[in-house]
Amino acid sequence: MITIDHTGCVICVGCASVCPFGAVELVGTRMKTYSEKCTDCGLCIKACPANVITLHKGIKDVKDLPAEARKKL
Amino acid sequence: MAKNGYDYDAIIIGAGPAGSTIARLLAQNGKDVLVIDKRKDIGSPVRCGEGLGQREVVAMGLDLPKEVISTPIVGAKVVGPNGKEIVWRSKDTNGWVLERKMFDKWLAELAVHKGAEVRAYTRAVDLVKKDGKINGVRMEKYGSDAHDVTAPLVISAEGMEAHIARKAGFKTVHNLYDVDTCYQYEMQEYEHENLIELYFGNNVAPRGYVWIFPKKDKKANVGIGIGANLAKWKKNSGIMGADPKILLDDFIAKNPKLRDASTLVDFGGVISVGAPLDKFVDDNIMVIGTAAKQVDPIHGGGIALALEAGVMAAKVANEAIEKGDFSKQKLFEYEKVWRAGPGKKVEKRLLLRKVLENMSDDDFNHIFNTVTQQDLDLVMQGKFAGPVAKVLAGRPQLMGVLKALIS
Numbered sequence: 001m002i003t004i005d006h007t008g009c010v011i012c013v014g015c016a017s018v019c020p021f022g023a024v025e026l027v028g029t030r031m032k033t034y035s036e037k038c039t040d041c042g043l044c045i046k047a048c049p050a051n052v053i054t055l056h057k058g059i060k061d062v063k064d065l066p067a068e069a070r071k072k073l
Numbered sequence: 074m075a076k077n078g079y080d081y082d083a084i085i086i087g088a089g090p091a092g093s094t095i096a097r098l099l100a101q102n103g104k105d106v107l108v109i110d111k112r113k114d115i116g117s118p119v120r121c122g123e124g125l126g127q128r129e130v131v132a133m134g135l136d137l138p139k140e141v142i143s144t145p146i147v148g149a150k151v152v153g154p155n156g157k158e159i160v161w162r163s164k165d166t167n168g169w170v171l172e173r174k175m176f177d178k179w180l181a182e183l184a185v186h187k188g189a190e191v192r193a194y195t196r197a198v199d200l201v202k203k204d205g206k207i208n209g210v211r212m213e214k215y216g217s218d219a220h221d222v223t224a225p226l227v228i229s230a231e232g233m234e235a236h237i238a239r240k241a242g243f244k245t246v247h248n249l250y251d252v253d254t255c256y257q258y259e260m261q262e263y264e265h266e267n268l269i270e271l272y273f274g275n276n277v278a279p280r281g282y283v284w285i286f287p288k289k290d291k292k293a294n295v296g297i298g299i300g301a302n303l304a305k306w307k308k309n310s311g312i313m314g315a316d317p318k319i320l321l322d323d324f325i326a327k328n329p330k331l332r333d334a335s336t337l338v339d340f341g342g343v344i345s346v347g348a349p350l351d352k353f354v355d356d357n358i359m360v361i362g363t364a365a366k367q368v369d370p371i372h373g374g375g376i377a378l379a380l381e382a383g384v385m386a387a388k389v390a391n392e393a394i395e396k397g398d399f400s401k402q403k404l405f406e407y408e409k410v411w412r413a414g415p416g417k418k419v420e421k422r423l424l425l426r427k428v429l430e431n432m433s434d435d436d437f438n439h440i441f442n443t444v445t446q447q448d449l450d451l452v453m454q455g456k457f458a459g460p461v462a463k464v465l466a467g468r469p470q471l472m473g474v475l476k477a478l479i480s
Contacts, residue, residue: 014343017233046314049341055310
């Protein structure tokens with residue numbers, strides 16, 4: 001799954017426009033991720049102009065994230 | 074009042090230039106239309122350089138009010154990898170840098186004024202179907218539950234993300250090769266001459282360029298766009314990718330006129346520079362503007378094309394509503410007109426983009442060294458032969474590149 005550092009996100013929806021799986025979407029005023037759809041492919045990270053996306057390979061559930069990443073959610 | 078028990082004659086998703094234009098034109102012909110936009114504030118956040126050519130505005134019959142224009146543009150300055158400049162100035166205004174936020178809001182207001190209903194901060198969740206046919210949109214106003222709104226025609230003007238069009242089977246996902254990743258600052262103070270400035274070079278902006286768009290009060294949009302498929306930078310999680318911000322900060326640090334300027338706004342964006350969708354319509358649905366990837370493949374600009382598509386689609390949608398015929402055959406009339414007109418131009422520009430991205434800094438330098446102000450004036454008048462012959466005399470291998478430019 002991926003996490004997005006919302007403080008630095010410029011809400012350009014670039015990640016959503018390149019994600020082949022619909023695993024990220026603009027909801028309200030911030031990007032929302034759907035970990036169940038994410039395949040850890042990293043395309044969103046390559047495209048992100050603000051470099052605010054982090055990949056957590058193999059992790060499917062928020063509760064399994066490292067504490068540091070959970071704080072930023 | 075919409076016909077045949079529907080809530081509206083058409084639901085338009087997205088209140089950008091395309092969506093608001095088609096809403097205005099349908100409403101002024103007495104059609105009952107709803108426009109929804111997921112953004113809290115229509116027009117914001119801005120994701121682009123905000124430039125718009127004058128020809129397009131005149132062609133659309135739009136009379137831009139003062140508050141949507143930041144500053145007029147009177148020409149262009151193009152700078153090569155070797156620092157050589159080519160400057161072209163015209164006597165008159167040939168475009169504007171907009172206050173995009175105000176521009177989008179103004180277009181939405183025009184639509185409302187003609188009778189369209191606009192709802193901001195309302196997200197399209199899914200398409201509603203009846204007997205397998207699109208029959209409306211499930212939408213959600215933030216803070217309340219999702220509900221279904223019916224209409225026989227859904228128009229996706231969703232922009233880059235286009236997730237509802239994707240659900241309807243359109244291939245709206247962008248591949249990395251066909252997008253540029255961009256970063257931009259609004260800066261002050263920058264002494265500009267009301268020229269669009271473009272800086273080329275593989276060290277400045279690989280497969281792209283740095284732009285400086287003048288704005289009022291010595292402000293400027295300083296931005297960069299580079300190929301998103303470039304993988305020269307180590308990004309988060311150790312993934313290699315394109316990082317426009319690093320290059321832009323570097324450009325600014327090396328530019329004595331910008332080095333000490335303030336940054337007022339940070340923008341980012343991913344823009345489409347690829348081919349339009351392979352289809353724009355299906356039964357009961359039309360896709361217009363950037364959602365249909367109707368974007369200039371050289372500079373990624375979408376405003377002018379969105380306005381144009383809005384006008385073309387409105388004509389067909391109007392007839393469809395009047396006849397009660399929402400089949401893809403009927404709606405295809407819009408696609409046909411688009412492909413025969415702006416589509417042809419976009420196709421050529423796509424070819425040119427692919428040629429340009431294969432040019433080396435050496436090739437660029439040769440052109441910048443050879444072309445003079447006089448040559449440029451000729452080119453602007455559409456007289457290519459002289460300047461092209463001059464460039465080719467020194468570098469015949471550029472033949473292929475220039476052929477694409479003038480064909």
